[in-house]
Every structure is written in C-alpha cells, then in structure tokens.
Amino acid sequence: MVLHVAAAGVNRADLLQRAGAYPAPPGAPDWPGLEVAGTVASVGEEVSGWSVGDRAVALLEGGGYAEQVRVRATQVLPVPAGVDLVDAAALPEAACTVWSNVVDVGHLTAGERLLVHGGSGGVGTLAVQVGAALGARVAVTAGGRARADRCLALGADLAVDHREEDFVEAVRSASDGHGADVILDVVGAAYLDRNLRALATGGRLVVIGMQQGARAELDLGRLLARRATVAGTTLRARPAAEKARIVRDVLAHVWPMVEDGRVRPVVHARVPLDEARVRTSSSTRARCSARSCSSRSAPVRATAAAARLAPWLTTRATPAPTTTPLAATGRTTAPTASPWSRRTARA
C-alpha cells in the first residue's frame, strides 16, 4: 500500500539513526521515521479491505519522514475511532513494542505488578496505560517528580523518581517484598543487577533499550533463586511475518483500549516536518518527556496531564473499561494488610 503521510512519530531510534548509531536495516530507506499516520493513496492488487482515502497508521522499518510511504498491508492499521489523525502517528511503534514485549514475552496478566522504566517516555506512556488497562498494577521510574506525577495521571500506581530514589527499595517495599512480576527496561546494563533485585520470584525482565550500556554482569545465583527470566527483543529487525502477527494482535487488543478511552497517544509537541531535523537532534529530544509528532501541518501543543497521587498499594479491582478521563479512572483502595496478594488482586 502507499500512504500519503500526514504525520510521523519521533522516536529515540530516529535520534540514534541520525547520530549514526542505528543504521536502517537492509532494504529500508536511509531517512528516519518508524511510524506514520495518513490516508491511503493506493492499494496493491492482492490487498483487500482498504480503499483510497481511508485513514491509516503504519509501522515502518524507516523512511516515514516523507510525503508518501510504501508499506506492506500487514503493517497498516486503521486510525482508531476518536483519535486525531496527527496524534495517531504516535501509536504504532509504541503499541507494537509494548504489546510484543509486555504481553508476548513478559506474559503480563491481570493482578500482576508491572514496572516500567522511563514511564514518561514514548514507549513508557503507552506501557503504563496498556498495563493498567490489562488490570496490572503499574509502577514506573521517571526522571523528576513532575514526570513521575504525569505517569500517575496516566494510570500508574507507584512512580519512583529515579534521580532521587532507589527503585528496588521502593518497589519491594510498596509490594510487601513481592517485587515486580514483569519489568520493561529501556536502560540496559546499568540496571541489570537492580532489575534482578526488583523482580518477583518467577519474574520476567524484558530489556528493549540500552541507554546506559549493553554489557553487564549477571548474577546467575540470583537469577536461579528467583526462577526469573531475562529476555530482550528489537521490533525493527523482526521478519515481516512476525511484525504482521504483532500488528494483528495490537489491532485486536490495544485498539479497543484506545477506542474506549483507556489508552491514548501522549504527544509532547507537534512540529512541522521541516523542523524534524532540529527536533531529532539529541539535545532537543533530551528535553522531551514523551513522543513528538512531525506533521505536515504546524500546530504546537504541549501534553497536558493532571498530576494525581496514588500509592502502588492500590488494588485495581477489575480492568474495567472506562471512557472517563484517565485522571479520574475508578479504582478501589485495598486494605493495608497484604494488599499485593495475588488472591486479592484477582478477586
């Protein structure tokens, strides 16, 4: 299929590619852009279910900073109902990353505890919301209280300022020593040992980023004692068939969460595509707390999220669908005694 591009997401991978540290895979365009939103310009002969003019988003191997993109139909999804076309460009990469790691690899289930490192980032903001929508109790790390509070507003139950607090201690004490069942890690080597310490018995650590190193020492004794799993994936390098399966799962499971309001794209700013070069410089991006969209129009707006404090001890009774604002999602407070027992969570 060919799409007219209305907007493209700005991902950290785009910055790495511009810095020469993350070259495009063979066959992909040399220029950045892992996800786009737009309208269908043409449809291949063997493709069904799409018409010219339909609103769509696409997961790409690169090349989204363009007027048009050609993409396999298996990597195209409809713009979810109720979502603005430009905001929709912030969804495909993060949604596919979160689903394929937190659910496919991490096997997160309702009532479990999910720790998301970098909860205010592009992947993190989606992970918090999807985790909460699945009925997990979500903890995040974020740099600074303001970002931590934004994660609480998105549905996290515990937000740890990683600049001031030790997340291992915070997570273990907020869970009566249980720890996190699943950790989604974007930090890498510097957190490997601490992640193992924060994991629950039987916990799953899924590493998707190496912002602080690729090599670290793994304490196998701790791994065995915890009966834990350490896994890692990259989305961009996956074969087309795997991407197609992930996109199908995202359509089936994440899109309904978006359409009923439990999950929304969090956009830090909209900038004209002409400014993508500036916006993807590391110094500028480092100040962004969530995804930006480069669009062919030029509105600029900041993400507005009300701060809301909620202890991680809160029990999410059911993953009830809601269309109320995220800052006002219903939640019942657990009794203080053993609030993290699996029985309580699943009751």
Ligand SMILES: NC(=O)c1ccc[n+]([C@@H]2O[C@H](COP(=O)([O-])OP(=O)(O)OC[C@H]3O[C@@H](n4cnc5c(N)ncnc54)[C@H](OP(=O)(O)O)[C@@H]3O)[C@@H](O)[C@H]2O)c1
């Ligand atoms: N493997 C894959 O398939 C895949 C797919 C997509 C993304 N990724 C990777 O995932 C990471 C996030 O991508 P993104 O697009 O969401 O980038 P982003 O929006 O720039 O977010 C980066 C996040 O990392 C957090 N962070 C940095 N240092 C941290 C620390 N010491 N402790 C906790 N959090 C820390 C930041 O939190 P603060 O600013 O609040 O400190 C920020 O939220 C990148 O490394 C990217 O390459 C991997």
